[in-house]
Amino acid sequence: MSKDVVVDRLSVAYVPGHPVLRDVSVTASPGRVLAVTGPSGAGKTTLLAAMAGLLRPTAGSVTVGGEPLRDRDHAVAARVVVIPQDNGLAPILTAGENLQVALVAAGLAPADAYRCTEENLDRLGLAGQADHLVEELSGGQQQRTAIARGLALRGDVLLADEPTSELDAANRQRVLELLHTEARRGAVVVFATHDAEAAAGCEAELHLNDGRAELVRG
Numbered sequence: 001m002s003k004d005v006v007v008d009r010l011s012v013a014y015v016p017g018h019p020v021l022r023d024v025s026v027t028a029s030p031g032r033v034l035a036v037t038g039p040s041g042a043g044k045t046t047l048l049a050a051m052a053g054l055l056r057p058t059a060g061s062v063t064v065g066g067e068p069l070r071d072r073d074h075a076v077a078a079r080v081v082v083i084p085q086d087n088g089l090a091p092i093l094t095a096g097e098n099l100q101v102a103l104v105a106a107g108l109a110p111a112d113a114y115r116c117t118e119e120n121l122d123r124l125g126l127a128g129q130a131d132h133l134v135e136e137l138s139g140g141q142q143q144r145t146a147i148a149r150g151l152a153l154r155g156d157v158l159l160a161d162e163p164t165s166e167l168d169a170a171n172r173q174r175v176l177e178l179l180h181t182e183a184r185r186g187a188v189v190v191f192a193t194h195d196a197e198a199a200a201g202c203e204a205e206l207h208l209n210d211g212r213a214e215l216v217r218g
């Protein structure tokens with residue numbers, strides 16, 4: 001069965017009566033990259049959080065493979081991987097340990113987790129940083145570590161929140177190519193971005209403005 005992520009007439013409010021997403025509908029499909037664009041505060045992070053099972057809708061639903069998402073545990077079981085805007089790295093661990101811990105927690109044997117960590121740090125140009133504590137990494141290196149961790153988990157759905165915001169031109173290009181590679185292996189890929197050119201390179205683009213959505217392409 002195709003594992004579409006279907007957002008259907010979704011509304012989300014942090015404060016009752018003040019929705020930050022209103023009646024948003026969009027379908028993200030395997031093999032395609034959906035960019036979520038819109039000004040600061042438009043609701044991009046909120047939409048990704050709802051698609052990750054992190055926020056409960058006030059109305060409407062998010063379904064993955066036809067099943068309404070109940071919570072984050074359900075989303076993890078449905079292999080929905082998140083690369084958060086703040087990177088979500090454990091600062092007391094090294095870059096490598098941040099991947100290994102996540103991979104072992106996801107069920108990999110330690111030897112496989114070690115190999116997968118090396119491979120994915122290398123894909124992000126971080127082979128030399130595996131043993132560095134997160135606090136010893138630059139902002140861009142931290143962001144690439146979080147992306148390496150997200151890719152290593154090989155989700156069926158990959159949700160990335162502004163994954164290129166801290167990157168130089170070469171690394172931005174590298175990360176965009178990797179996101180499209182994830183889609184080519186059959187994942188659903190959704191990323192929030194302020195980068196109009198990156199969004200234009202995606203199969204679909206959803207533009208949010210003040211919580212309302214318009215599918216501008218796809």
Ligand SMILES: Nc1ncnc2c1ncn2[C@@H]1O[C@H](COP(=O)(O)OP(=O)(O)OP(=O)(O)O)[C@@H](O)[C@H]1O
Pocket residue numbers: 014015020038039040041042043044045046047
């Ligand atoms: N935890 C929260 N509690 C209350 N309001 C929140 C919370 N998180 C976000 N908001 C509000 O929801 C709205 C949408 O925020 P969101 O972070 O989804 O926007 P965004 O499009 O991702 O912005 P940016 O591009 O700046 O990251 C904003 O008005 C924000 O102030």
